[in-house]
Amino acid sequence: ILNVEQSPQSLHVQEGDSTNFTCSFPSSNFYALHWYRWETAKSPEALFVMTLNGDEKKKGRISATLNTKEGYSYLYIKGSQPEDSATYLCAPRLRDYQKVTFGTGTKLQVIP
């Protein structure tokens, strides 16, 4: 079983604040890391797929970095908006395995 940890489990931020959270995963046999956003009553939606150490990806106000040697990824949200409220899931994928293992997620609530 792959041990994937996300922290914090939940957080509340004021609209306009920037925030970040962490995903930790085993660094051996690393293949890729996925980030998903899961809004209430909707399907999880892919944000990023990252594969290379030092990767940095950006989508609007959301960005992510990856450190495969130490086994962590950060997700940043700049100037949080209420529509950013969701659970953010990270999911590493190991080499030679089809399956993707999910962390418990970080539940973000942006307060207007």
Add this chain to the structure above:
Amino acid sequence: GAVVSQHPSWVICKSGTSVKIECRSLDFQATTMFWYRQFPKQSLMLMATSNEGSKATYEQGVEKDKFLINHASLTLSTLTVTSAHPEDSSFYICSAVGGSSGANVLTFGAGSRLTVL
């Protein structure tokens, strides 16, 4: 973009009955689909990997006779919870690999909430 349709969204059944949940890829062919279960306040737990035309691969601890998975076509996978009991009440969600989002990205259905009375 890639879309996966999952239904029913909600289902309530009596103990001892069987319930089928369908997962369809609407605009792409999904050779591989995954079925997850989510317990309250926990992560998505992978139950099984479903490959078109072959038997599903179940994760350790998942009863294959209880959770029957069929992937008879490139666009449809089904999960049947047989002889359901209250402890099977949970949130079940499928995902498919592929589509316009890319070969490595999972496209999810909206999930199915099962309540067994």
